[in-house]
Amino acid sequence: MYRERPSRIPHAVLWSSTVQVAETHRVLPDGCLDLLWTGGRLTVAGPDTVAHIALWQPGTPFVGLRFGSGVGPRVLGLPAHELRDQRVPLDQLWPAAQVRRLTERLAEAPGPGGLIEAFAHDRLGAAPQADPVVERVAERLGQGAAVGEVAREVGLSARQLHRRSLDAFGYGPKTLARILRLHRALELGRSGTAAAEAAYAAGYADQAHLSREVRSLTGVTLTSLVA
Structure with missing residues (x-):
């Protein structure tokens, strides 16, 4: 079951999905960056130039915050091209202690999507103004x-x-x-x-x-x- 809603962050969408059966999922390039929470881990999905093939296992929940219009690099604090066609654990981009604290909070949260959104919103507020x-x-x-x-x-x-x-x-x-x-x-x-x-x-x-x-x-x- 896939659901999404507009985020309070401009040009962003909060989405969630739980896979019912094992499947190969084709993620199309869309010019966006995603911050993903799945399997107890935060990952950044960089902008794809071609379709990304993901193997999803049954019962696996996903929560993601998708950033369009150049918002993702402002939240993450690095240029988008450094993440092109990659899936990178967040603790490889940010200080491990900071990511560990956020991961612990997400693991305890009844609705991790809202927490991810709030965290990204705070990051964006401290970032340079939108271009x-x-x-x-x-x-x-x-x-x-x-x-x-x-x-x-x-x-x-x-x-x-x-x-x-x-x-x-x-x-x-x-x-x-x-x-x-x-x-x-x-x-x-x-x-x-x-x-x-x-x-x-x-x-x-x-x-x-x-x-x-x-x-x-x-x-x-x-x-x-x-x-």
Whole structure:
């Protein structure tokens, strides 16, 4: 059973899931960082460039706080690209004693999700202010704007935009744009839009282009993802 709700942290979602049967789960790239609590351990899931295959055992509970729009690096205190395509125990990133105290509190908490959210909220309050350029980049690329157009809008050179994107999202703006375009197409497909129409609406050259991108980023077909 999977549940999620908007977090009180801007651009974040609190989610939980308990696996009923053993399964192989395909986690699609989404330009986000997740702070995960499972098996009595805190782990950071970095931004993926391609689908991550996870093996989930029955009865395993997961709680996660998913950070979008460059929020994760501000909470964690390090650039997103250092975590790209990785799953890293939190005690390898932060002082072990600090993580141990938080882990002990989570183990005793009746609702660990709220505690993770409160902790991340406090961390964010002590972090540098959000970069409005980063938020604008995520918003405009999510709307399908071209990378060059976005760079001009925010007043950055291509090199500056690439560097800021690496720190905030884990990869450059072109990769982020590909991933966000994929999700636009998937949303359309899951709403019943035909593949050719979804390809056009999401910004692909044609249906074949969409099919190639889906296979490249996820390893499977559009039909299987929509189903």
